[in-house]
Amino acid sequence: EAQVTQNPRYLITVTGKKLTVTCSQNMNHEYMSWYRQDPGLGLRQIYYSMNVEVTDKGDVPEGYKVSRKEKRNFPLILESPSPNQTSLYFCASSLSRRSNEQFFGPGTRLTVL
Amino acid sequence: GQQVMQIPQYQHVQEGEDFTTYCNSSTTLSNIQWYKQRPGGHPVFLIQLVKSGEVKKQKRLTFQFGEAKKNSSLHITATQTTDVGTYFCAGPGEYGNKLVFGAGTILRVKS
Numbered sequence: 001e002a003q004v005t006q007n008p009r010y011l012i013t014v015t016g017k018k019l020t021v022t023c024s025q026n027m028n029h030e031y032m033s034w035y036r037q038d039p040g041l042g043l044r045q046i047y048y049s050m051n052v053e054v055t056d057k058g059d060v061p062e063g064y065k066v067s068r069k070e071k072r073n074f075p076l077i078l079e080s081p082s083p084n085q086t087s088l089y090f091c092a093s094s095l096s097r098r099s100n101e102q103f104f105g106p107g108t109r110l111t112v113l
Numbered sequence: 114g115q116q117v118m119q120i121p122q123y124q125h126v127q128e129g130e131d132f133t134t135y136c137n138s139s140t141t142l143s144n145i146q147w148y149k150q151r152p153g154g155h156p157v158f159l160i161q162l163v164k165s166g167e168v169k170k171q172k173r174l175t176f177q178f179g180e181a182k183k184n185s186s187l188h189i190t191a192t193q194t195t196d197v198g199t200y201f202c203a204g205p206g207e208y209g210n211k212l213v214f215g216a217g218t219i220l221r222v223k224s
Contacts, residue, residue: 042216
């Protein structure tokens with residue numbers, strides 16, 4: 001089944017404790033991205049990747065890192081989480097940036113205390 | 114930077130009533146996409162519009178792209194409880210590498 005998976009689905013952590021949210025897609029998509037969703041703000045892009053080893057900042061990249069060592073995986077890293085990073089995070093992929101139809105993962109709800 | 118604005122933020126309708134959400138971009142868009150997110154779910158792609166003035170229909174849903182390619186609308190005829198959710202529009206950012214989403218319209222349907 002074609003899908004985007006994320007882990008964990010829920011995470012409660014404390015300020016400053018490094019964490020990684022994994023994202024994997026099995027559709028051989030080139031383009032992957034991370035979004036955060038906050039009430040009233042919609043989906044804001046954190047980082048995106050147009051292919052292996054090619055990543056770039058989205059609109060809200062501060063406090064996040066990503067890597068794209070393999071085509072299928074695009075982990076999101078929070079080196080020192082802070083409470084303002086409490087949010088619902090979505091990973092998404094698409095065939096290419098021009099095809100544009102984004103396939104979203106199920107989401108990761110992160111709470112930073 | 115580019116902004117995509119969506120109104121209204123919320124809409125409560127009686128089942129059977131029509132519903133419309135509007136999307137406006139601060140810049141001309143090469144295309145616009147619409148997504149639906151059910152409560153507790155993830156966004157799901159509905160449609161992409163590319164041409165100026167384009168109108169597309171999916172059953173009770175009608176999507177329109179403005180002549181100037183800066184605005185779009187989604188109209189649902191005779192809403193049903195299954196239409197409940199948040200509807201987002203999204204357009205490509207500068208250079209086409211990013212995707213910029215509107216804040217979404219939350220639709221509630223009273224049966």
